[in-house]
Amino acid sequence: MARPEDADLLGPLVVDEILIRLLRTPIGPRVAQIGEPKSGVHQIAEAVSWIRAHFAQPVTVDEMAASVRMGTSSFHERFKAVTSMSPLQYQKVLRLHEARRLMLFQQMEAGDACHRVGYLSPSQFSREYARFFGSAPMKDTARLRAEGFATGAGR
């Protein structure tokens, strides 16, 4: 990074070294799996990044599976194997974390945050939020502020 003129030559070597060392660790087999074309890991990674970019919009598992050219069943199975979560759960967690961030750092109201992250009904949003974070949206953010998080200064 300090010497851009060397990056082209040395970069690939550094990457290779990192990969080799990684493959020698206990999680080596799992790392190797990523490069295995038929393992489906690459397709799952594709789906994951799509969800991360569009978590606020509604989507069906069938659509996602089709977009990476997999059957619904195997897509489920592979997705969970890689992320340890089901597709919809993954989307939900992203939504809830983003909503929490919006309320904490942007002083956004619960209702606005709710719609912003893709929930149509505030009641459902509040319910899911409480179940995941332990307490309802406004209670949770109030508690975090009391503990010194997000003292008003942005981000």
Next chain:
DNA sequence: CAGGTTTGCCGCCAAC
């Protein structure tokens, strides 16, 4: 991978 069954999420209404 396809298909059948169970689970649970989502959105609505109502109450607090």
Next chain:
DNA sequence: GGGTTGGCGGCAAACC
């Protein structure tokens, strides 16, 4: 008036 909770039906998700 906004936020939270409870109950319920429909349907997709999750599981087998």
